[in-house]
Amino acid sequence: MDKSWINKPRLSQDYRLGVKNFLDFAFGKSNAPMVKCPCTRCSLAKSKTREDIEGDLICHGFLNSYTSWIVHGEDMCVTENARVPSDSAHVELDSTFNLLDDIFPDISANMNEEHEEGSSGQPMDTDRPSASSGNSKKGEGFDEIITKYDMPPPLAAECKSFKWKIEVIDTAGKIEGKMITSKEVWKIQNSKVIVHFDEVSGQPIGESGGLLGSWLGQLSNDVNLLPINYSDWRMVNPHIKTKVWEVIQSKFWFDDPPTRKVFVMSALGSRCKDVKLRLWKEYKRDSLSETLLNRPENVPENQWGHFVHMRFTEKWKKMQERNTESQKKNSMPHVCGRKSFSRKRNDITIKTGKRPCRAKFFIETRTKPNGSFVCEEAKTRAEKLTTLLGQKSHVTNNAIANLDDEYAQVFGPERPGRVRCVGRGPTPSKLVNHSPVTRQEIENSEMVIDLKSQVKELSDQARVWASSFAVAFANIPNPAFANVPSPPNPNQERSDDAVRD
Numbered sequence: 001m002d003k004s005w006i007n008k009p010r011l012s013q014d015y016r017l018g019v020k021n022f023l024d025f026a027f028g029k030s031n032a033p034m035v036k037c038p039c040t041r042c043s044l045a046k047s048k049t050r051e052d053i054e055g056d057l058i059c060h061g062f063l064n065s066y067t068s069w070i071v072h073g074e075d076m077c078v079t080e081n082a083r084v085p086s087d088s089a090h091v092e093l094d095s096t097f098n099l100l101d102d103i104f105p106d107i108s109a110n111m112n113e114e115h116e117e118g119s120s121g122q123p124m125d126t127d128r129p130s131a132s133s134g135n136s137k138k139g140e141g142f143d144e145i146i147t148k149y150d151m152p153p154p155l156a157a158e159c160k161s162f163k164w165k166i167e168v169i170d171t172a173g174k175i176e177g178k179m180i181t182s183k184e185v186w187k188i189q190n191s192k193v194i195v196h197f198d199e200v201s202g203q204p205i206g207e208s209g210g211l212l213g214s215w216l217g218q219l220s221n222d223v224n225l226l227p228i229n230y231s232d233w234r235m236v237n238p239h240i241k242t243k244v245w246e247v248i249q250s251k252f253w254f255d256d257p258p259t260r261k262v263f264v265m266s267a268l269g270s271r272c273k274d275v276k277l278r279l280w281k282e283y284k285r286d287s288l289s290e291t292l293l294n295r296p297e298n299v300p301e302n303q304w305g306h307f308v309h310m311r312f313t314e315k316w317k318k319m320q321e322r323n324t325e326s327q328k329k330n331s332m333p334h335v336c337g338r339k340s341f342s343r344k345r346n347d348i349t350i351k352t353g354k355r356p357c358r359a360k361f362f363i364e365t366r367t368k369p370n371g372s373f374v375c376e377e378a379k380t381r382a383e384k385l386t387t388l389l390g391q392k393s394h395v396t397n398n399a400i401a402n403l404d405d406e407y408a409q410v411f412g413p414e415r416p417g418r419v420r421c422v423g424r425g426p427t428p429s430k431l432v433n434h435s436p437v438t439r440q441e442i443e444n445s446e447m448v449i450d451l452k453s454q455v456k457e458l459s460d461q462a463r464v465w466a467s468s469f470a471v472a473f474a475n476i477p478n479p480a481f482a483n484v485p486s487p488p489n490p491n492q493e494r495s496d497d498a499v500r501d
Ligand SMILES: [Zn+2]
Pocket: 037, 038, 039, 040, 041, 042, 043, 048, 053, 056, 057
């Protein structure tokens, strides 16, 4: 049987035909509804249905060390096709994602509360942008970044010519006021837009915050920089994030970059998610093959293939159904439009001269311009909040949220890792203690992400090796080392010593 297809591009005719032949073979030999999946992710450790294995083999690739299909009933004595030596560099770095999530559930939840639609999916494909665009070469200088990223990506929607009132700082440190559109930010050279942050919440505010948000929306359309073929922003390759952060910093100035990075990158992740939703809505067709052909002009073929295949799996469909269900339950939409909670809160602060607490903020953001509420549920909650606020003693407190504030009394306590009605960023401990996130905490959490990605690479490697060994051993009828005595048990030795003493 020809197995050369195993190393061919996964969207090629040969590969897909090969997958079909493999499935016919495996399910022809076995009467069971499930067999071991030979994708690089399952590494013959998991049994799956034909349909699932097909999806896995397209998404993750075929374990290239598995060339004698002994686990699936192929005769071991077949001499054709000597085993291809395992080339771990060839195997995709794919996922111990679920494993890591089990180990670090709290950390990942705290790092970024934005779960991608279907967050149990795969991390970034290693068909990295470098393959298609040469973008992420290491050592690209800052000047190159400035000249390369000097206009919005082609996929970005035509931006409105709204002029934001901001300040720019030049290389000499001179600050100057300006009126500028987000499109003009791409042209800026030798100076950067100063972004203002709210000290308590750590979120960008004012016109500079709005401009940053609008510009990030454009940047998120750059599929060469930020490929669309991942399903969880938290697992996007750290090299890509580092590069993106450099591009952002070439246009915007931050008072404390390591601290601001966390917020900005998380906001960008959410914009990237919007891009994917938009692409899917516009380009999806009834069948897999039609959708594959309907590729948007600026999206590279390998990205589109992966993106589409992922969305045509059963797993994905189930996830979508679950998401639709939970969206139905979110019955109290706010009226902020695209304005972030932090900017909205800042507007209210300026208007009333006082920072709104969560209860006031909830009421304000669920009231339509004509004074009515967005829905009955919101009205009932708002009335309860108003009553509680009326009973409150007039102690002034500048914190946005307290664990026992009126909002908590009406909506119940916070789940770990997030605070509702505040917006992206802080976790309860940060806000409630009223202490800004310290640089040390940021560095610690970045270190955790680095370590996570190292652990992932190592365990992926170990998995590939383990499966190559399993295959190699299975191919040897009587391994020469079968008779080698096992090493002495160290515990045994120690107890002997103890007796002798
Ligand atoms: Zn699999």
